[in-house]
Amino acid sequence: MAERASSASVTLAGRSALRRYSRHLLIPEVGLAGQERLASSRALVIGAGGLGSPALQYLAAAGVGRIGIVDDDTVDVTNLQRQTLFTTADVGSSKATVAARHLHALNPDIAIDAIAIRFDQSNARDLVRLYDLVLDCTDRFSTRYLINDACAIEGRPDVYASIFRFDGQVSVFGAGGPCYRCLYPSAPPAGTVPTCAEGGVLGVLAGIVGSFQAAEALKLLLGIGEPLRGRLLLIDALGARVREVRFERDRDCALCGDEPAIRDAVLEEDDEPLTGDVEEIAPERLDDALRDAVLLDVREPHEAVLGSVDGAIAMPATQLEARMHELDSARRYVVACRVGAKSLWAVRRLRDAGFTRLQHLRGGLLAYAAQRADFDFF
Amino acid sequence: MSARVRVVAFARVADLVGREAELPIAAGARVRDAWECLVARAPALGALAASTRTARNGRVVDFDEPLADGDELALLPPVGGG
Structure with a gap:
């Protein structure tokens, strides 16, 4: 992704394409060559929820040529407070299918793969390999580790984001930098870190953080700017503050350390909270x-x-x-x-x-x- | 005048100890000592010790990293929602 395309191909030569992307074509860092790059790029978005909604809409609007949407869930009325890709009429329908329909209406010139299955170890590496990069928009730790591991093994960047209440995190794992396990070696013990279903989330935070995630994905596809490689962005919507911390490859990392123990993408099930001797x-x-x-x-x-x-x-x-x-x-x-x-x-x-x-x-x-x-x- | 660090907490840890706090530290204190001082204030924090990462002055460090007067210590629990 370091080399910029040297000339425009025929796919964007039409006047309607030039008009659609004119505000991109006016940016020197994108231009016609960059827009061509996006048209020939493939992004896989795992999770069509709070983060996936803005990420998918901006990737589709930007003209990313092929977008895969993995989600086995259906739209629930509790999603609508933040998942702006869906309408009240979509409740009960497949998220991947509905998202694909809305995105096709937004931009009919791109290909959209609606993949209405659970992202698991039986399909992780095969799916990741079909795309240039992956956006982790999921809401469970076990899937986040599976995405991280599959991306590292298949050599694809993992554009990561997560949210809780007023706080968001964004980073880019792999792509020559440290991975999720270098930062958080393994999933937290069950019951210690509440999910959005348990603790709630400010709806618009999903929009802010998912949009940041889409910006990182577009930068990587275009080969421009400074991606969040080895940097964790911390967004505090309540204080209206954005901070970052730097992290390095962990030499003891089970995935990308000096003596890696993980050689395949295997799902580590989220454990149930330890009841011990409690009846x-x-x-x-x-x-x-x-x-x-x-x-x-x-x-x-x-x-x-x-x-x-x-x-x-x-x-x-x-x-x-x-x-x-x-x-x-x-x-x-x-x-x-x-x-x-x-x-x-x-x-x-x-x-x-x-x-x-x-x-x-x-x-x-x-x-x-x-x-x-x-x-x-x- | 004792040495102090400025703690900045995120997500679940911020719910337990507040977003920002000043914490006095003893000479030779490490990240672990500051953490244990906070656990004494908010015992529920103890359950997050294994999964929370810490950053000293913007760089992720382990619990045995030494602290100095005026440091900023960020507490970064994992966040999983999407």
Whole structure:
């Protein structure tokens, strides 16, 4: 990607193409040669969600000649707060298919591959190899590591971004620089780092960070500027501050270190939170259990507005220490939170305080709601 | 006058200890000592020790990196949402 194309080919010679990309053609760093490069480039976007929405729209608008969209999910109404590629009418439809349709309407001159499957180890390397670079727009750590590993092995840049609440990260892994594992060697222990479904995200942050990610991808395809190689960009939307930190290749990196242990792209499953010796109860058994137990809801008040169970005692985890004297240690409690991580912590804390009849709700109230059609909860 | 570092926290760590904080450090202190001082203030931070990276004055470093007066220490937990 270091050499600029020396002359324009016939594909963009038409007047309509010149008009469509005229604002690019006016930039010396892009110009006709750069626009030609984009037209002959291929980008794979993994995850058509909050980050994927802006990234896909700007790559398509910019005239990247072939764009692959990998997502096995369907559009949910909770996506619409930030996933601007979709409309209310798209709820229930395949994200990859709907995204491809909208992008084709935006720019009919490019090829779009709608790949409505889960990106996993059976297809990772084959998919990555078909494109010039990959944009990691996913929302789970195991897939992020799989993308990083597949990209490094196949020699493709991994344009990375991630978001949580008001904070975003952007970087470029590989492409001659350090990889994701040089920065974060392995996925965090389950239950320690909340996802957007658990902790929330400011919708527009996805737009800011996904757009930054698209800019990095376009720079790499054009061979211009200073990519975020070996640099982690940190975006704080609440403070309106952007910072960066530098990182280097880790000589002990399992993937690109001096003695690499990873030689293939293998999915490392996200582990379930470690229940250890805490007794858990399956969501489908909660109604039965509540005949002689009380539900102790340890979600914070701002989470509880999304729905609650009749008869439950609301005692936010942050108030547990101060308020546990209100509970009767002779009674049986099922402790529940949104997804089943905070409740584990609360059970251990209550046990330390002398409570013995405790269970925690596996998967939290989200899992309980999933198997009860009459319980509206997000 | 004791030495101090300026802590800048991100994402989940910022939720627990605030976005920015001044922290006094002892002579010879390392990143690990500053981290443990913060864990004493916010015990839930302990669960993030294995996955959080730290940067001293804009460069990612390990927990055994020495700290000096006036350093900026960034705390960077992994962020997974998309």
